[in-house]
Amino acid sequence: MTTPKEIFVKIDKCMGCHSCELACALEHSKSKLLYNAISEHPEPKKRIYVEWMSQDSRMPVLCRHCEDAPCMHACISGAISRTEEGVVLTDKDKCIGCWTCVMVCPYGVIGRHMEERKAYRCDRCPDRDVPACVSACPTHALIYETVENFSSNTRKAASKELAAGHGG
Amino acid sequence: MTVEQTRYVIIGASAACMSAATAIRESDSCGDITVLSMEQEMPYFRPMIPFLISGKKSEPEMSLIGNGPFKEPKIQIRTGTRVTSVDTDNKTVTVGNSDSISYDRLLIASGSNPFIPAEIKKMSAEGVYSLRTLGDAKKIAARSSKTRRAIMLGGGLLNLKTAFALLERGLKVSLVVYSGQVLSQLMEPDDAKLIHKALDRAGLEIITGCDIKKILTDKDGVKGVVLSNEKKVEGEMLLIGKGVSPNVGFLDKSNVSIDRGIVTDEYTAANIKDVYAAGDVALTIDSLTGKKNISGLWTNAVEMGRCAGFNMAGKQTRYCGVAGILNATQVADISFVSMGIVHTKGAGYETHIAETQKAFRKLVFSSDGKRLVGAVFIGDIERAGLYRYLILEKRNIEKIKKQIINHQLHYGHFLQ
Ligand SMILES: Cc1cc2nc3c(=O)[nH]c(=O)nc-3n(C[C@H](O)[C@H](O)[C@H](O)COP(=O)(O)OP(=O)(O)OC[C@H]3O[C@@H](n4cnc5c(N)ncnc54)[C@H](O)[C@@H]3O)c2cc1C
Numbered sequence: 203m204t205t206p207k208e209i210f211v212k213i214d215k216c217m218g219c220h221s222c223e224l225a226c227a228l229e230h231s232k233s234k235l236l237y238n239a240i241s242e243h244p245e246p247k248k249r250i251y252v253e254w255m256s257q258d259s260r261m262p263v264l265c266r267h268c269e270d271a272p273c274m275h276a277c278i279s280g281a282i283s284r285t286e287e288g289v290v291l292t293d294k295d296k297c298i299g300c301w302t303c304v305m306v307c308p309y310g311v312i313g314r315h316m317e318e319r320k321a322y323r324c325d326r327c328p329d330r331d332v333p334a335c336v337s338a339c340p341t342h343a344l345i346y347e348t349v350e351n352f353s354s355n356t357r358k359a360a361s362k363e364l365a366a367g368h369g370g
Numbered sequence: 371m372t373v374e375q376t377r378y379v380i381i382g383a384s385a386a387c388m389s390a391a392t393a394i395r396e397s398d399s400c401g402d403i404t405v406l407s408m409e410q411e412m413p414y415f416r417p418m419i420p421f422l423i424s425g426k427k428s429e430p431e432m433s434l435i436g437n438g439p440f441k442e443p444k445i446q447i448r449t450g451t452r453v454t455s456v457d458t459d460n461k462t463v464t465v466g467n468s469d470s471i472s473y474d475r476l477l478i479a480s481g482s483n484p485f486i487p488a489e490i491k492k493m494s495a496e497g498v499y500s501l502r503t504l505g506d507a508k509k510i511a512a513r514s515s516k517t518r519r520a521i522m523l524g525g526g527l528l529n530l531k532t533a534f535a536l537l538e539r540g541l542k543v544s545l546v547v548y549s550g551q552v553l554s555q556l557m558e559p560d561d562a563k564l565i566h567k568a569l570d571r572a573g574l575e576i577i578t579g580c581d582i583k584k585i586l587t588d589k590d591g592v593k594g595v596v597l598s599n600e601k602k603v604e605g606e607m608l609l610i611g612k613g614v615s616p617n618v619g620f621l622d623k624s625n626v627s628i629d630r631g632i633v634t635d636e637y638t639a640a641n642i643k644d645v646y647a648a649g650d651v652a653l654t655i656d657s658l659t660g661k662k663n664i665s666g667l668w669t670n671a672v673e674m675g676r677c678a679g680f681n682m683a684g685k686q687t688r689y690c691g692v693a694g695i696l697n698a699t700q701v702a703d704i705s706f707v708s709m710g711i712v713h714t715k716g717a718g719y720e721t722h723i724a725e726t727q728k729a730f731r732k733l734v735f736s737s738d739g740k741r742l743v744g745a746v747f748i749g750d751i752e753r754a755g756l757y758r759y760l761i762l763e764k765r766n767i768e769k770i771k772k773q774i775i776n777h778q779l780h781y782g783h784f785l786q
Pocket of ligand 1: 278300381382383384385386387406407408409416417418419420451452453454479480481482501502503528531617620648649650651665666667668669670671698699
């Protein structure tokens with residue numbers, strides 16, 4: 203099996219443009235067309251949240267699909283499980299809207315769909331090759347990669363910067 | 371040389387048992403795991419049983435194995451098998467009258483049973499139930515079809531959930547609560563105002579400050595009650611929700627140390643070698659108050675069971691205890707969470723309360739104001755997990771206190 207990819211965040215690159223949020227909500231709308239999605243009811247929900255860290259720093263926050271996911275162990279109806287690709291998914295049919303997952307998520311990224319009484323969060327866009335938020339990010343603050351490639355690329359970039367710093 | 375298989379025996383087949391079995395299997399691929407359960411059904415998600423009463427879910431939809439984190443861990447489950455005694459000297463468990471089963475490691479995960487006040491026990495009649503098992507749910511569902519009004523005693527979460535299941539079925543429901551409010555374990559009277567309003571809107575009749583003095587019956591069983599204020603309430607079913615007590619009766623003649631529940635150490639072990647306990651049957655220490663506590667939470671049973679499983683399979687894993695209160699739920703049209711220390715009257719905590727028509731927020735800080743120790747959110751429970759994390763990790767929150775109080779906290783603040 204090939205190693206599954208994950209969504210990584212490069213905090214220093216986020217400009218806070220909210221493109222990821224829009225793309226996420228659109229991908230999870232009924233029509234997937236901006237013009238129609240705006241007037242859909244219930245309104246399409248985003249699963250990524252751009253937050254202010256300080257005056258000049260922002261970052262997108264989304265489900266980390268934790269290794270030993272607290273939400274999965276805490277769920278009182280068995281609705282949350284991990285796929286072979288490492289995606290922690292909430293099965294809508296099984297969710298009973300008790301919000302235990304909302305209470306235990308240490309990232310605060312599980313939302314409540316009140317019209318449906320179901321919990322929702324990032325599903326890594328099962329219908330797409332690259333998740334919508336990643337495709338939409340103009341500054342490559344969101345990266346879709348395997349852990350190995352992401353960390354080796356990060357290491358390479360860091361050594362390049364270091365080398366440039368020393369040389370200059 | 372043959373490799374000796376470790377014989378693991380687990381009493382109980384619910385949350386604590388199944389997460390322990392999964393954990394044992396993760397660390398020991400060939401040990402022999404035998405599960406003994408007095409219930410007739412295969413393991414199921416206990417908190418879902420009210421849905422059998424409302425008719426929203428069927429029995430197969432509640433089944434536990436193969437759902438969520440519960441894999442099929444290659445175990446032998448003996449349902450309908452009641453354990454009658456445990457002999458820790460000879461390392462055996464007796465089921466039924468004589469059948470004895472040997473163990474190398476024993477996990478007691480027998481959970482708890484509804485507590486029935488002695489006065490009620492004396493008066494018991496057809497149609498008086500407590501909801502704890504799927505079997506109870508089936509009986510309640512069956513009686514519901516010939517019930518116009520159900521009378522419920524006790525204002526805890528279990529009774530509220532059951533009340534809603536009955537309302538959804540079209541029954542009328544009267545809830546009798548001795549204290550002046552519902553959910554008194556999870557919040558203070560003033561905090562519960564929005565919940566009371568939501569219950570009113572949903573059509574639940576609440577009778578406060580009363581107890582049940584007499585149960586009225588005819589040939590079909592219950593037909594009403596007389597309250598302590600002499601008023602009569604007619605109803606064909608009476609449901610008791612006065613809390614639970616640990617299932618430890620079968621340990622009477624054993625040397626296992628009991629203080630309400632089974633006394634456990636930080637590795638989930640009982641006082642006798644190779645005996646462990648987890649879940650509702652275990653006495654633990656509240657990680658926030660330091661007081662002895664029986665958790666009564668599914669989430670804790672899973673976590674503690676997992677620790678016990680690892681410890682039994684030889685992988686030392688510390689159990690960090692749990693906060694006595696860690697509840698989230700939807701009551702009628704309103705969501706709420708209650709976490710950590712929430713009863714503050716007369717204690718030296720620093721509390722901050724914010725109220726609107728639709729939402730209530732109470733934040734409880736330690737007396738020096740440096741730690742968040744509890745929170746109640748009603749209506750808006752967004753990002754409750756961040757607050758839970760701060761409470762359980764006992765983090766110093768001085769730098770982000772403003773954001774906590776103003777409801778602006780997000781994950782980015784943890785990275786600063
Ligand atoms: C209606 C309802 C709703 C709930 N909602 C929530 C919720 O929203 N959130 C939450 O955190 N918790 C909730 N709970 C509480 C939660 O279900 C319990 O905390 C949890 O089930 C405890 O798990 P356990 O494994 O310790 O034991 P239990 O689930 O109590 O299971 C005990 C097991 O032991 C077996 N057993 C007992 N005695 C013997 C014996 N002598 N011989 C053989 N077998 C025996 C039983 O057959 C059973 O399999 C709810 C409970 C109920 C009833």
